Amino acid sequence: MPNMQPYQNPTYFLILGVALLPIMIGMLFGKKLHWYQTLISFAFLLLTFGGPKWEQGIALICYIVFEVCLIGIYHAYRQKKNATWIFYLAVILAIIPLVIVKITPALEHGRASFIGFLGISYLTFKVVQIIMEIRDGIIKEFKPWLVLQFLLFFPTISSGPIDRYRRFVKDYNKSVVREKYLELLDKGVWYIFLGFLYKFILAYYFGSRLEPVVSRLAVSHGGISWWLVAYMYVYSMDLFFDFAGYSLFAVGVSYIMGIETPMNFNRPFKAHNIKDFWNRWHMTLSFWFRDYIYMRLVFFIMKNKLIKSRITIANVGYFTLFLIMGFWHGLTWYYIVYGLFHACAIILCDAWLRFKKKHQAHIPSNKFTEALAIFVTFNTVCFSFLIFSGFLNVLFFHGTN
Amino acid sequence: MNVFKKLFQIFGPIALAALILFVFLISPFGVKKISQTTIQKAALSQSPNIFKGSAVKEAAMSQNYVPFFGSSELSRMDALHPSVLAQKYQRNYRPFLLGSPGTQSLTHYWGMQGISKQLTNKKAVFIISPQWFVKKGIDPNAFSFYYSNLQTVEWLRHARDTRMDRYAASRLLNMPSARSSETLERCILRVAAGQKLTSNEKTYLDLKYNMLKHEDQMFSMLMLKDRRSLIEEGEKQLPDEYNVAKLSQVAENLGHKNTTNNRFNVDNNFWNKRLKKNYQKLRNEQSNFSYLKSVEYSDFQLVLNQFAKQHTDVLFIIPPINQKWADYTGLSMNMIHQFNHKIKHQLNSQGFDNVVDLSDDGASPYFMQDTIHLGWKGWLKVDQHVNPFLSQKQRTPVYKINNYFYTKSWQQRENIN
Numbered sequence: 014m015p016n017m018q019p020y021q022n023p024t025y026f027l028i029l030g031v032a033l034l035p036i037m038i039g040m041l042f043g044k045k046l047h048w049y050q051t052l053i054s055f056a057f058l059l060l061t062f063g064g065p066k067w068e069q070g071i072a073l074i075c076y077i078v079f080e081v082c083l084i085g086i087y088h089a090y091r092q093k094k095n096a097t098w099i100f101y102l103a104v105i106l107a108i109i110p111l112v113i114v115k116i117t118p119a120l121e122h123g124r125a126s127f128i129g130f131l132g133i134s135y136l137t138f139k140v141v142q143i144i145m146e147i148r149d150g151i152i153k154e155f156k157p158w159l160v161l162q163f164l165l166f167f168p169t170i171s172s173g174p175i176d177r178y179r180r181f182v183k184d185y186n187k188s189v190v191r192e193k194y195l196e197l198l199d200k201g202v203w204y205i206f207l208g209f210l211y212k213f214i215l216a217y218y219f220g221s222r223l224e225p226v227v228s229r230l231a232v233s234h235g236g237i238s239w240w241l242v243a244y245m246y247v248y249s250m251d252l253f254f255d256f257a258g259y260s261l262f263a264v265g266v267s268y269i270m271g272i273e274t275p276m277n278f279n280r281p282f283k284a285h286n287i288k289d290f291w292n293r294w295h296m297t298l299s300f301w302f303r304d305y306i307y308m309r310l311v312f313f314i315m316k317n318k319l320i321k322s323r324i325t326i327a328n329v330g331y332f333t334l335f336l337i338m339g340f341w342h343g344l345t346w347y348y349i350v351y352g353l354f355h356a357c358a359i360i361l362c363d364a365w366l367r368f369k370k371k372h373q374a375h376i377p378s379n380k381f382t383e384a385l386a387i388f389v390t391f392n393t394v395c396f397s398f399l400i401f402s403g404f405l406n407v408l409f410f411h412g413t414n
Numbered sequence: 415m416n417v418f419k420k421l422f423q424i425f426g427p428i429a430l431a432a433l434i435l436f437v438f439l440i441s442p443f444g445v446k447k448i449s450q451t452t453i454q455k456a457a458l459s460q461s462p463n464i465f466k467g468s469a470v471k472e473a474a475m476s477q478n479y480v481p482f483f484g485s486s487e488l489s490r491m492d493a494l495h496p497s498v499l500a501q502k503y504q505r506n507y508r509p510f511l512l513g514s515p516g517t518q519s520l521t522h523y524w525g526m527q528g529i530s531k532q533l534t535n536k537k538a539v540f541i542i543s544p545q546w547f548v549k550k551g552i553d554p555n556a557f558s559f560y561y562s563n564l565q566t567v568e569w570l571r572h573a574r575d576t577r578m579d580r581y582a583a584s585r586l587l588n589m590p591s592a593r594s595s596e597t598l599e600r601c602i603l604r605v606a607a608g609q610k611l612t613s614n615e616k617t618y619l620d621l622k623y624n625m626l627k628h629e630d631q632m633f634s635m636l637m638l639k640d641r642r643s644l645i646e647e648g649e650k651q652l653p654d655e656y657n658v659a660k661l662s663q664v665a666e667n668l669g670h671k672n673t674t675n676n677r678f679n680v681d682n683n684f685w686n687k688r689l690k691k692n693y694q695k696l697r698n699e700q701s702n703f704s705y706l707k708s709v710e711y712s713d714f715q716l717v718l719n720q721f722a723k724q725h726t727d728v729l730f731i732i733p734p735i736n737q738k739w740a741d742y743t744g745l746s747m748n749m750i751h752q753f754n755h756k757i758k759h760q761l762n763s764q765g766f767d768n769v770v771d772l773s774d775d776g777a778s779p780y781f782m783q784d785t786i787h788l789g790w791k792g793w794l795k796v797d798q799h800v801n802p803f804l805s806q807k808q809r810t811p812v813y814k815i816n817n818y819f820y821t822k823s824w825q826q827r828e829n830i831n
Contacts, residue, residue, distance in 0.1 A: 195420045195421070195424075198424055199420070202424050202425070202428070
């Protein structure tokens with residue numbers, strides 16, 4: 014059986030284009046072909062998780078059964094009672110598979126866990142979100158079929174963007190008038206082609222052409238060199254165009270299917286400071302962390318009056334958020350240092366913004382300071398990506414990245 | 415707004431792009447003529463894109479260009495380099511340099527696939543490097559660097575159930591490059607197993623061939639290195655009339671002038687860049703090097719088999735090793751003699767009789783430009799064999815290919831009678 018990873022090559026897009034044709038025609042006549050959508054979702058999941066990747070397919074099925082049961086049981090419980098520890102237990106159970114998958118390589122010399130599969134992180138984010146909103150009472154009904162549609166929505170299954178359950182369900186059920194759909198189609202096709210430029214031209218150039226050259230030169234030079242600086246920028250560009258290109262594909266395909274999956278990037282290198290950056294970079298992930306970790310932690314601390322100073326509360330929140338994000342990327346020193354680096358950067362940024370507000374009269378603000386802010390932010394971010402790349406691990410500790 | 419107009423706005427550009435792509439890539443029409451300037455540049459460029467492609471090579475070989483297969487020595491373009499001499503003395507041939515650091519027998523075998531027609535009943539020069547014959551032969555990464563699907567597709571279209579094709583297929587399957595396309599990998603597997611390709615596979619190969627060929631025609635000549643000035647620079651240093659004694663004097667002077675900062679008769683630049691810092695670590699470092707047991711022998715057999723198939727008349731050159739350097743690094747001369755013996759056996763026993771063995775010239779000053787690469791006087795000596803071989807009519811060679819040279823037992827054999 015053939016196997017294809019999402020958006021890997023032109024053939025995938027050709028198959029996708031043909032498979033989406035009935036959906037497009039249906040949508041143009043105001044009809045949502047839900048049964049057909051389910052059918053091709055299944056076909057594309059089979060294409061990604063079948064054939065030589067069948068073990069991942071089994072892992073995915075077991076994971077989905079487990080998580081949907083968990084959601085169902087917690088929902089049933091929440092209808093009657095609302096104990097905090099049960100809620101914690103549900104969240105812990107929901108993330109346990111992901112934790113195992115993340116820890117296994119660190120314990121077993123890089124070997125992947127057999128319960129893992131492509132996209133487990135993103136599914137876990139979606140599940141945790143549902144459980145938390147059930148607890149909040151925002152999600153009132155448990156509809157297994159819709160939960161499945163949401164979790165297994167194939168355009169975004171492997172790497173997001175991370176949609177929200179209530180938003181997704183609204184789009185899923187809503188019928189779209191022709192004019193509106195033509196707009197969606199227009200945008201969807203545009204995003205996919207922009208994605209081609211990003212992923213298959215720019216990311217290819219940076220990642221497959223320049224990166225091997227600069228990394229070889231940086232390694233042969235050893236230590237800190239201008240080639241290392243070049244590597245930093247090349248890697249950053251590759252990371253952005255690769256991921257942004259992929260996200261554009263996912264969003265574009267969603268639009269064609271009538272689902273307005275949120276955007277993941279908004280010109281991140283134009284950010285004026287680190288806070289601004291995280292509102293533009295991998296947005297669905299940072300908003301998820303903001304809403305389900307940071308806000309909840311801050312609220313918890315304030316409610317229980319653990320810390321008085323609002324500034325300290327915010328800083329503790331940042332450290333927690335970025336440390337968890339670091340661990341989520343993987344259990345290596347460089348991911349964790351990357352998290353801590355961003356925590357420090359955002360705390361400094363906050364301090365600076367407070368200072369600026371107090372001394373507004375004396376700090377100039379003009380085109381030049383704006384350019385300087387963008388420049389400093391860009392370089393700080395690129396440096397953080399250099400840490401993230403694991404290249405320093407190769408360079409200084411002769412490890413792997 | 416009208417639905418169809420809007421739909422046309424959305425999908426029109428895609429349809430147009432698809433159409434243009436189809437016309438340019440899949441259609442069997444040729445694209446453009448290759449200019450003389452491009453050919454001249456390409457012949458000297460040693461560019462991987464030229465090596466991997468076939469358009470430029472085809473165009474050049476249909477004229478008076480003769481392929482000079484080799485590796486890193488080809489880039490030693492001093493005044494006595496074959497390309498300079500051929501141009502200066504207006505020979506009836508011009509070298510087309512095929513090879514650069516990292517090219518070995520296997521790369522040359524695949525590189526020849528696109529020019530099989532042009533090489534049929536023609537002449538070629540082939541410089542064999544003893545250094546290729548390490549235990550595992552070519553480094554897979556180096557192979558990937560000079561590999562292109564165009565050559566494989568070209569080869570697959572003509573592959574038959576012969577020992578050569580099966581062996582070539584099995585070697586290719588050992589390389590990461592073979593896995594670049596699933597369909598191609600399946601076809602290569604078939605050839606390795608001695609099976610016929612299905613008609614679907616053949617159609618796929620035909621379409622793929624048109625596509626890759628057009629890609630080659632459009633892109634392989636972009637950003638070509640222009641080394642013509644280097645050749646003209648060399649020409650200026652040569653006497654107007656071809657005279658071996660005078661040329662030898664020029665070679666002597668150039669060699670003398672360029673090897674002043676070390677005691678190994680190694681070119682100053684090479685010394686500064688590559689050896690100065692670490693040469694002390696290299697003392698006796700090569701004492702247990704051996705070029706006697708290697709898969710390269712069978713890869714080399716592929717090259718010979720291909721030449722035989724095309725009835726190409728080939729002059730083989732075995733360059734020496736800088737004696738002073740060999741002594742310093744402890745390279746065994748006995749082993750080198752055995753290597754020469756073994757490779758000459760493989761050549762002569764199959765009817766490849768034009769073999770120039772220069773291995774005794776390693777001690778002659780300025781014969782080598784550095785440690786293992788021919789230079790000034792070495793190039794002159796090469797020319798004394800190459801010029802008559804290419805300028806004069808040769809009797810038709812008779813080759814008898816022996817499949818024994820594809821076996822492990824030959825790869826591993828040390829004693830040749």
